[in-house]
Amino acid sequence: MAKYLFLKHYRGAPASVNNVPMDQWTPDEIDAHIQYMEDFAARLKDSGEYVDSQALAAEGAWVRYDGEGRPPVTDGPFAETKDLIAGFMIIDVASYQRAVELAGELSAAPGAGGRPIHEWLEVRPFMGAPTSITE
Amino acid sequence: MAVGAVDEAQLRDLIPGVLAALVHRGADFATAEDAVQEALMRAFETWGTRSAEYPDDPKGWLITTAWRRFIDLTRSDIARRRRESVVSDEPPPGPAASVDDTLHLYFLCAHPSLTAPSAVALTLRAVGGLTTRQIAQAYLVPESTMAQRISRAKRVVGDVRLDEPGDLRTVLKVLYLVFNEGYGGDVDLAAEAIRLARQLAASTQDEEVAGLLALFLLHHARRPARTRADGSLVPLADQDRSLWRRDMIAEGVAVLQAALARDRLGEYQAQAAIAALHGDAQTADETDWPQIVEWYDELVRLTDSPVVRLNRAVAVGEADGPQAGLAALAALDPTLPRYTASAAYLHERAGDIATAAELYVAAAERAQNVAERNHLTLRAATLRRSVQGERG
Numbered sequence: 122m123a124k125y126l127f128l129k130h131y132r133g134a135p136a137s138v139n140n141v142p143m144d145q146w147t148p149d150e151i152d153a154h155i156q157y158m159e160d161f162a163a164r165l166k167d168s169g170e171y172v173d174s175q176a177l178a179a180e181g182a183w184v185r186y187d188g189e190g191r192p193p194v195t196d197g198p199f200a201e202t203k204d205l206i207a208g209f210m211i212i213d214v215a216s217y218q219r220a221v222e223l224a225g226e227l228s229a230a231p232g233a234g235g236r237p238i239h240e241w242l243e244v245r246p247f248m249g250a251p252t253s254i255t256e
Numbered sequence: 257m258a259v260g261a262v263d264e265a266q267l268r269d270l271i272p273g274v275l276a277a278l279v280h281r282g283a284d285f286a287t288a289e290d291a292v293q294e295a296l297m298r299a300f301e302t303w304g305t306r307s308a309e310y311p312d313d314p315k316g317w318l319i320t321t322a323w324r325r326f327i328d329l330t331r332s333d334i335a336r337r338r339r340e341s342v343v344s345d346e347p348p349p350g351p352a353a354s355v356d357d358t359l360h361l362y363f364l365c366a367h368p369s370l371t372a373p374s375a376v377a378l379t380l381r382a383v384g385g386l387t388t389r390q391i392a393q394a395y396l397v398p399e400s401t402m403a404q405r406i407s408r409a410k411r412v413v414g415d416v417r418l419d420e421p422g423d424l425r426t427v428l429k430v431l432y433l434v435f436n437e438g439y440g441g442d443v444d445l446a447a448e449a450i451r452l453a454r455q456l457a458a459s460t461q462d463e464e465v466a467g468l469l470a471l472f473l474l475h476h477a478r479r480p481a482r483t484r485a486d487g488s489l490v491p492l493a494d495q496d497r498s499l500w501r502r503d504m505i506a507e508g509v510a511v512l513q514a515a516l517a518r519d520r521l522g523e524y525q526a527q528a529a530i531a532a533l534h535g536d537a538q539t540a541d542e543t544d545w546p547q548i549v550e551w552y553d554e555l556v557r558l559t560d561s562p563v564v565r566l567n568r569a570v571a572v573g574e575a576d577g578p579q580a581g582l583a584a585l586a587a588l589d590p591t592l593p594r595y596t597a598s599a600a601y602l603h604e605r606a607g608d609i610a611t612a613a614e615l616y617v618a619a620a621e622r623a624q625n626v627a628e629r630n631h632l633t634l635r636a637a638t639l640r641r642s643v644q645g646e647r648g
């Protein structure tokens with residue numbers, strides 16, 4: 122089994138095919154989208170491939186150490202140009218092919234006009250633990 | 257979960273008394289708490305099964321079992337020599353633990369030296385009798401993390417004297433957090449908070465304890481109507497009021513009235529009074545908004561909280577019209593949580609649909625949970641469609 126992270130972006134990903142922002146969809150289209158996302162997670166739970174998923178707020182700041190005895194430096198809110206993660210899902214699947222197949226399904230979530238968004242999702246393999254048999 | 261003839265919650269009601277009895281007899285809090293937890297597990301495993309009948313005196317059984325376990329734990333401890341002098345195999349005779357001892361357990365678990373998450377975890381375990389695993393699941397953290405949090409909390413309060421005077425307000429804050437921020441899992445934390453508040457109300461005459469219990473009951477009564485089957489939020493005005501638990505509302509009102517009659521008002525009583533006025537309205541239109549605004553004025557006086565002022569502005573909008581609400585809102589800090597959502601709602605009520613739709617979009621961007629974000633996005637979409645409908 123291998124774990125993969127799906128990353129969804131508020132901004133910073135290549136433009137989707139059906140690139141109408143959600144606040145311009147009809148209420149029914151929004152409902153259909155939410156339902157699709159829930160059904161997708163439920164299917165992965167049923168198949169034993171779901172690990173976790175979380176949504177992230179759009180706000181945030183950069184933070185770094187600023188030396189002994191000083192409070193950390195913060196730099197925020199984020200610039201409009203910064204790549205911004207909207208949320209993630211972690212799956213545990215048999216193969217990279219399966220991860221890609223599932224990311225494809227997630228990207229097909231319906232948007233404006235009830236048509237798939239074709240949203241670009243970032244798919245990232247986890248670094249695993251060292252295997253017992255290496256030779 | 258049923259254990260023989262008694263359910264889990266009933267059995268866990270005995271826990272504070274059992275723990276207090278051990279501490280009263282000279283056991284240290286941290287070890288006693290472990291011993292009580294293990295006795296409770298034994299009760300769950302054995303009572304009502306073929307190997308053990310359900311005991312006539314469940315509390316006595318738990319005290320004896322926990323005490324014996326405490327002795328075992330103490331003996332296996334490195335410090336056994338030091339501790340053996342204070343314990344013997346059988347619980348020593350002496351005065352039984354009193355109501356005050358139970359109250360002190362609440363104080364200890366909500367001690368001001370603990371952070372809020374630690375106080376919540378320790379209260380749920382030591383007073384609530386929940387297992388570490390149940391608490392971890394409820395708060396969506398790994399069990400090992402929760403175990404560490406609890407054992408560190410026990411170490412922090414280890415040196416606190418049990419007869420040290422405590423502050424009920426810190427206890428109430430902890431219970432409020434349990435009720436308000438319970439996420440999920442097998443354990444219903446809202447119900448758990450109500451159970452603990454009931455227990456606390458039985459140990460003290462404090463009006464604010466009663467106020468908090470009333471507040472919990474009145475909000476819990478509306479829970480069946482607050483979300484749809486798919487988890488989406490239903491605003492108060494749109495809720496199906498036939499789903500409200502009338503029995504809980506009646507109990508909450510009775511508890512609140514008894515507290516208010518003693519004429520020592522506090523913030524929880526005032527919050528409960530507002531919840532009671534909502535509970536009292538058969539339809540949203542029948543809501544007594546002028547009286548709700550008066551209670552918000554009391555709350556502002558008691559707490560001076562900006563969040564209360566924001567809620568007051570929305571209530572003013574209902575009582576005196578949306579323009580009055582917007583005027584009250586204009587005096588507040590726009591960075592307050594839900595400020596934009598409140599502004600959107602008041603503009604919608606004022607008939608300025610285009611502005612309201614834009615504000616709902618902005619509010620959705622600032623939402624603090626996904627259910628709220630979905631709700632605000634849907635409001636924006638619904639209003640936009642109605643504007644387009646008028647134009648088209």
